[in-house]
Every structure is written in C-alpha cells, then in structure tokens.
Amino acid sequence: GNSVTQMEGPVTLSEEAFLTINCTYTATGYPSLFWYVQYPGEGLQLLLKATKADDKGSNKGFEATYRKETTSFHLEKGSVQVSDSAVYFCALSEEGGSYIPTFGRGTSLIVHP
Amino acid sequence: NAGVMQNPRHLVRRRGQEARLRCSPMKGHSHVYWYRQLPEEGLKFMVYLQKENIIDESGMPKERFSAEFPKEGPSILRIQQVVRGDSAAYFCASSPSRAPNGEQYFGPGTRLTVT
Numbered sequence: 001g002n003s004v005t006q007m008e009g010p011v012t013l014s015e016e017a018f019l020t021i022n023c024t025y026t027a028t029g030y031p032s033l034f035w036y037v038q039y040p041g042e043g044l045q046l047l048l049k050a051t052k053a054d055d056k057g058s059n060k061g062f063e064a065t066y067r068k069e070t071t072s073f074h075l076e077k078g079s080v081q082v083s084d085s086a087v088y089f090c091a092l093s094e095e096g097g098s099y100i101p102t103f104g105r106g107t108s109l110i111v112h113p
Numbered sequence: 114n115a116g117v118m119q120n121p122r123h124l125v126r127r128r129g130q131e132a133r134l135r136c137s138p139m140k141g142h143s144h145v146y147w148y149r150q151l152p153e154e155g156l157k158f159m160v161y162l163q164k165e166n167i168i169d170e171s172g173m174p175k176e177r178f179s180a181e182f183p184k185e186g187p188s189i190l191r192i193q194q195v196v197r198g199d200s201a202a203y204f205c206a207s208s209p210s211r212a213p214n215g216e217q218y219f220g221p222g223t224r225l226t227v228t
Contacts, residue, residue: 034216036219041221042221042222043117043119043204043206043219043220043221043222044156044204044206044219045219046216046217046218049216089155089156093216100146100158100161100169101158101217102158103148103155103156103158104155105154105155106155106156
C-alpha cells in the first residue's frame with residue numbers, strides 16, 4: 001500500500017535559518033504530492049503541491065521538488081520566520097481507487113527569534 | 114466565500130454519551146472526508162462520503178461510529194457511547210471531485226474531550 005515517511009520532529013531553528021523537512025513516499029502508481037501546514041488550533045491548509053515528476057511546487061517562500069528517482073518530496077525554505085512555526089504534513093494522492101490521500105505523521109517546526 | 118465549517122469547535126462528553134460532529138463543505142463541493150488526529154500522531158482517514166453515499170469507510174471503527182452526508186444539510190459524524198480513547202481532534206475536508214491532483218480543503222476541526 002501507499003505510505004509517507006517524514007523526518008521526526010520537532011525541528012528547532014533560529015529565525016532566518018535554512019529549513020529542510022524530509023519526506024519520502026511509497027506508491028504503486030504515479031501520485032500527486034502535497035505539503036500541508038497546520039498552525040496551532042487550526043485545520044490543515046494546503047501549502048504546495050506537485051502532480052508529476054520533476055515538478056516544483058512553491059508558495060510563501062517554501063518549495064518542494066517531486067523526485068521520482070528518489071521517491072522524495074522534501075520541503076525547503078531559505079529563511080524561516082517565527083510565524084512559520086507549525087506542523088507540516090507531507091501527503092500523496094494516487095490515481096485510481098477512491099483517491100484517499102495518505103498523510104505522513106507530521107513534523108513540528110519551532111522557530112525562535 | 115466561506116470555507117469548510119465544522120461545529121462545534123469543542124465538545125465535552127461524559128463516557129457513554131453520544132457525540133455528534135457536523136461539517137459543512139465548501140460551496141460547490143460534494144465530496145467530504147473525515148479524519149481523526151490523536152495527540153502526537155498524524156491524520157488517520159476515517160470515511161469518505163459523497164451526497165447520500167458512503168464511498169469508503171475503511172478507516173471507520175466497526176462499532177459505535179457512523180457517518181452520513183444527506184442530500185440537504187451538513188455531513189455528520191456520530192460516535193455512540195463515547196469512551197476516553199475517542200478524545201481527539203476530528204477534521205473534515207472537502208473537495209469538488211475525486212481527481213488525483215485535487216487537493217482537499219480542511220475545516221478547523223472539532224476537539225472532542227471525553228471525561
């Protein structure tokens with residue numbers, strides 16, 4: 001079956017540091033890949049997505065590239081802010097079946113001033 | 114342009130009571146998904162519904178849990194005879210279609226506490 005593996009958190013950084021959150025996946029077909037962000041006390045919001053190999057999704061300074069050869073979709077940001085503190089979820093959705101997305105366990109990011 | 118709405122935002126129930134969680138999808142969305150998030154864990158899929166139909170309930174516990182999405186009105190997740198282990202955040206998401214590159218839009222969640 002499908003699965004998504006994210007690096008364990010929390011990831012603790014100082015403001016303006018470089019961020020990488022690793023995500024690898026297992027899928028039988030050609031999935032679409034997503035990063036969602038959950039701020040404290042809120043629901044998940046779509047951050048970015050990529051629908052095919054070598055696509056780069058980007059939003060709000062975050063970006064991730066769909067790497068089929070390494071089955072990865074790592075999230076990066078060049079300079080994090082305190083307001084980026086949240087939990088980040090990697091997910092995939094595959095063609096066929098009921099398209100139920102598979103989510104990773106989430107990675108907590110804490111950014112200190 | 115209202116987003117996905119869930120109510121109540123917080124719900125406290127004693128063991129043995131019933132919990133009813135409501136979800137109104139975004140306008141124009143006819144696909145609803147329910148997820149449960151336990152502390153320190155990720156999102157676990159529970160059930161996927163379209164109007165008047167349950168499409169996939171593979172993540173639903175076999176007993177005490179049920180879901181519906183009637184022709185009119187919100188989707189409802191019902192938990193009968195709640196136990197402490199049901200305490201969690203329950204999220205609803207909606208989408209306009211089943212397309213594989215169609216992202217989901219999440220509500221703010223209902224945080225259920227069973228005392």
